[in-house]
Amino acid sequence: MALKARGLRRFLPILDWGRRYDRQALVGDGMAAVIVTIMLIPQSLAYAMLAGLPPVVGLYASILPLLVYALFGSSRTLSVGPVAVVSLMTATAASAVATPGSPEYLAAALALALLSGLILLAMGIFRLGFVANLLSHPVISGFITASSLLIASGQLKHILGIKAEGHTLVQIIPSLLGNLGQTHLPTLIIGATATAFLLWSRRWLKPTLLALNVPEGTAALVSRTGPVMVVIASIIAVMVLDLAARGVAVVGDIPRGLPPLSLPAMNLSLWATLLPAATLIALIGFVESVSVAQTLAAKRRQSITPDQELIGLGMANLAAAFTAGYPVTGGFARSVVNFDAGAQTPAAGAFTAIGIALASVFLTPLLYHLPIAVLAATIIVAVLGLADFGALRRTWKYAHADFAALAATLLVTLGVGVEAGIMAGVAVSVLLHLWAASRPHVAVIGLVPGTQHFRNVNRHDVLCTPSVLGLRIDESLFFANARAIETVIQQQVADRPDLRHVVLNCAAINSIDASALESLELMMHRLHDAGIQLHLSEVKGPVMDRLKRSDFMHHLTGGVFLSHYQALMHLVPELGRISYAS
Known part of the structure; x- marks a missing residue:
């Protein structure tokens, strides 16, 4: 009986930490949930837009997946939901089989969530977490840096208020330059102002508040609400100045209510087409999540179980697939915020999900006048923090072979696409390893x-x-x-x-x-x-x-x-x- 209970706790970690849940943990989790919810609302809308989906899909992907991860995840502080890189990969894969904005496009996103969830779940059950080791750190670093550049450059069209196409840098840059003369001045002012404020608040708002003798806890909380401040200020500006009538693109109607139950399309042909992309989304999401979870766990002398993380993330993606969402994983920035805000258990994620659900029910009408340019600014500022250009110099100095893998991933991702970039990085890493092993010392x-x-x-x-x-x-x-x-x-x-x-x-x-x-x-x-x-x-x-x-x-x-x-x-x-x- 005891053996059976231990096995059940392995697959349901909540049975372990839930037995010791107390008032102190409740207070820490509740405070963290409030802060992460405030941060996650604009992020969810922005990342759904990045994925080529209606903004409300980002909210849907931030409710049930968080609740499910709280049941199955082994990390105490990982915050699951839409993230920039996975959103970009979703957009790339879905746009290859359907037109953005069409029902088929949404069906493709649901299928990606379903397939990613099944792949992660199978890897967890069969303890195949080691497969992710094929993605070396230089490959991941090059991919994330390249993806950050792709995402940021792709959002410039919303900042400028112009049309631009393309999924690679060699497509995006000429398209932007060709339409630069059509820049919409009011949109540019809103987008540039939002970007500048977000960059300033990210680095200088907290020190400024501390210099004004604001308590450190309050200063930290206020500094994390920068995106919310921009959202509120921009909505007021659009309403007061009637900027929507002057051509400023806004979010518009966002369906009000909880996520609907959805059934991914049982289309084997579609699944076969999306399977390679879903596999890469699953692997990239897992590597990103585990890296963050292990780093945060080590700070508190805790540990995570990678195979259980596969199960937790797999179940979260399945939850997204059946509630009109799209692929999710653990996010770096909000997980760090969740940790710093005092989260003690995965219950903080469940409370965050409740906060997002309440926002979906009561706050969505208020977001009608939210400028698209502000969501683009939110994305740009978030992803630029992920780019690590210093890794090029450090890796070149330490190991030329690793630099070759990093550079190949970076250049192919920028020039050809995200899937080709990852495959190129893995191929170069494996070939260089075999080359080095074939010439032993x-x-x-x-x-x-x-x-x-x-x-x-x-x-x-x-x-x-x-x-x-x-x-x-x-x-x-x-x-x-x-x-x-x-x-x-x-x-x-x-x-x-x-x-x-x-x-x-x-x-x-x-x-x-x-x-x-x-x-x-x-x-x-x-x-x-x-x-x-x-x-x-x-x-x-x-x-x-x-x-x-x-x-x-x-x-x-x-x-x-x-x-x-x-x-x-x-x-x-x-x-x-x-x-x-x-």
Whole structure:
């Protein structure tokens, strides 16, 4: 019975933290929910617009998914909902199969949420979270930076009040420049003012309030309400000055009420078309969520369960699919706000969902006069904070291969599209890894005088003997590098006419595949024909277990030694006396 209860708590973390829920947690969660709700209302509207969907869809995607994640998620402070990058990916995928604004477009968004949810859920059930490791940090960094630039440039048309098309930078920029002469001045004033205020409030509002002796808690709260201030001020300006009649685009009617139940289209052809995009949305969303959740959990010495996060996010996306939403994931900015505001449990997300639901029922009529330019400004300011241009310099300085993956992702995303960018980054990363693994570092090692340690002869003053060649292979042996290692050993042997023993130090070898084993056997026979014995030292247990299951150990011409020092002392005992005399 106890085992069954533990298994149930694994799939429903609420059964664990819910038992210890108290008044203090309620107060912290309630305060965080108020702050995140205020932040999430304009964000939800803006991100739905970015996804090419009616603004109300953003509100719908911020209600039931949050409630469901509170039941299944393992992070105490992750805030789930629409995010910029996933919204861009949704727009790219949906626009490939339908016209934005059409019923088919909304059906595609629902299908993406459904497929993403099913993929995440399946990965969680079968514990496949490791698959996301294929998306390396340079690839993710390049993708997010490129996506931020795409999103920001794509929103400039709303700031300028002009028409522009395109999903890549090479399409968007010429389109913007070609229509620049049609700029709508009132829209530009509203959009530029909103952008400037949001940038200023993000960096300077809190210090300004603190300088005016406003309590820190109040200053922090007010500084996070910058988007709400802009929304209210712009609505008042549009109403008082009748700017809608002067051509300023506004949100217009937003349906009032709770999310309707929706049934994603059971269209297998549509699903097959959207499956690659849904897979990428699921992986990107999971990586972003887990990164944020782990960072915040570490600050409180808590932990998350990645496989359970897959289940939580999968269920949240399924909830979005059946309540007229679109794909969701954990957001960086609002999760940090949720954490800083004192959220103690996932109940903060549930309270936020209740706040969004109340806004959907009572506040949507007030948003009729909200300028589209203000939502565009909200998006631009939010996504520019995600771009990390410094990563280019840091990665180039540290590892050129990682820089190549980052740059490939960045350039292909900007020039071709988001899906192609991710695939290019993964492909370059895998190819570079295979290239590096196919050229393993092999060091000739010698004995450090006075010790039992061995180091690279090119880096240290060590003792060597003409009759023994010590080699340390700093890579597991597999099909891609087997021939390269053969070549290195042959070259080293050719330069040593007095050589009688080759000792392979296997301390860094974690596995040997069948191709590498065959190469080892061939190399051993060639050495034997030349009067040279092959020995192994410091072989790891799992590697030795596999070697014993083959004929290699029966034909080994030399011995297997627990340490490289033991091997050398067995083959050249006098070297130990020289070492300690030095």
